[in-house]
Amino acid sequence: MSGETVAPANTAGSGHTAGSGHTAGSGNGRGQGGSWVLRRVRPLGGDPVDVLLTDGIVGAWRPAGSTSPDSEGLPPGTTILDTDGLILLPGLVDLHTHLREPGREDAETVESGTRAAALGGYTTVFAMANTTPVADTAGVVEQVWRLGLDAGHCDVRPVGAVTVGLAGQRLAELGAMADSAAGVRVFSDDGHCVSDALLMRRALEYVKAFDGVVAQHAEEPRLTAGAQMNEGEVAARLGLPGWPAVAEEAIIARDALLAGHVGSRLHVCHVSTAGSVDLIRWAKAKGWQVTAEVTPHHLLLTDDLVSSFDPVFKVNPPLRSARDVEALREGLADGTIDCVATDHAPHALEDKETEWAAARPGMLGLETALSVVMETMVVGGHLDWAGVARRMALAPARIGGLPCTAGDPGSSLAVGAPATVTLLDPSPRRVVDADALASRSRNTPYAGRSLPGAVRATFLRGRPTVLDGKVV
């Protein structure tokens, strides 16, 4: 992707030159990033056009290839990028990211995790609360939020814990977190299930006061004591204690009923079974405010990979059967599952280079998510690029309560919309190299696997965070 810069116009009285984006690294991410023309780019995979990004918004659409440095109306210092054939998507939003800071900076930091996010095409990540200390106070969520601002690679929206210390005993100060500078709207004990039915009911009701949502890690703990992998044929063979689908489904059914009863919003994290898809479809048909996410790995990988006993495939909820994978793809395609969320879960090598039972569950996801969704949903014909924009940007933004989210994929890229966009080159296939990832950890389950597509650029309110596939 080469660029050339428009010379300052004679008529420009201000004498201001934005250069070629070198001003972008300064500031806290709120600043303007100059002007850019994305030449012959394909919005949502459609016909090519030239798109101008200026003053942090989408400035104009012009006929494909018509823009040159001499074109009229270009702001001084505009950089013209040759983005021929690249697909233009709204900036991706991840509702489920573990940034590990504070507490496990050896595995990931806000800086490294958000670099990974930007390289994956993300412009907002929701940082899960299971840090050390737990993000269960206004102080901790503000700390994470400020670290995100300082890093500047993407917006970081902290998730607040539902219960103090994720212990499932009493509610954390949800209102204080909502009122903090971090403006928390999503609350989750992720990694732990809010298994107490009364506490879950209270949490669902309480967050209505500030339009919050409870994101539930659905796992009935009595049914998963000691569980190591999906309960089924592979577990029977490998002698690993099973994590039954019903442990997820029982909680989803209960929580959907609770959300319906009290008229609250429920979001179901990392849905992994065919039965869960059915239950969410049922809850939506009832008109209840239930949303759900699926991870890229549950869209692609199955539990037979556990036969290697390599803990890089250990994750919670566990990899399931091929039948579940197919149901998840269908559920995502028909909108039963609203969005893709990575559950990016970095772990230090020593927490994965162990026997299976001793390893921590979790997989990297930010830098491969779009490629996995392309492989499983677009190549397979389940979703077009507008559908990808809905599932990976608009729906998660709406669920997470982000301001100024456009209603449909088209208007998210229309003139006047925030210039928060991702450019994907759909043509290359690449073999994932764990050592080449920006994350501080290496626990990608896709190492050595060929995946399609490559994120070439990411813009956050007009400022490039990634250009030519590299962090700016």
Place this chain on the structure above:
Amino acid sequence: MKRHLLSTEDLSRDDALLVLDTAERMARVAEASVRKLPTLRGRTVVNLFFEDSTRTRTSFEVAAKRLSADVINFSARGSSVSKGESLKDTAQTLEAMGADAVVCRHSASGAPHRLATWVRGSVVNAGDGTHEHPTQALLDAFTMRRRLGRVDGLAVTIVGDVLHSRVARSNVWLLTTLGASVTVVAPPTLLPLGVSSWPVEVSYDLDAVLPKSDVVMMLRVQRERMSAAFFPTEREYSRRYGLDVDRAARLADHALVMHPGPMVRGMEISSQVADSARSTVVEQVANGVSVRMAVLYLLLGGSGETT
């Protein structure tokens, strides 16, 4: 043979028969006046036991010593492992010591598979979690062949805590590979949910299966399973699934009663049955040494011809 013996699931029929035939020759060594072969002189076998198991460890130790190997017993207790050393560190330590074979017992399913990716020597799985215990299955098959002349075509019934049993898993794969037909009998709570994909018959009725069995293999049932509600009481388990004299009378005259040990007498098997003529419990121990000699011999470069 492959470099490691990690499971019977991926053991070919030819390799399984090679082990059994070699074990036959090893058994003759045990019967000779000088019960030792020079075959593995100068080779080092490490017994790496993260779980206490005097029986299995001793069996491997005797087997290695009869082949003149140097044996190092490396138990987790009292070593650096109990101070938080990882399996990988232990593997690197053994590697540095020049272990030619590592015999690994571990409470985690798959631990020997991980170990095999970190060491150059051969890894023998001496029991991993609730996954596999391949040398136990090989010695069981060896015992059947010695007593009944064959494994092919036998009807073998495995009774008890199949869910948590590495012995059951290894036997299911090995015996079916060798042509036996296997039935597993247990309360439904002690069968894995995926058992329907196994090449076995499943029954909850021991009395119905016994008359058709050439071999009945009783598995140990741990009392602590009761606390997790797998079955109500010891007595109820024993009444429904224990092998007592009355029940053993339903067996054909030639049928064998096997048990991998250690037995819980009065629970899954009564003392009279355990000590009866059809019981092979003591023979299984003796045969274990022959089979483990064969495995070490074949993995450490033996061609199948005893020198």
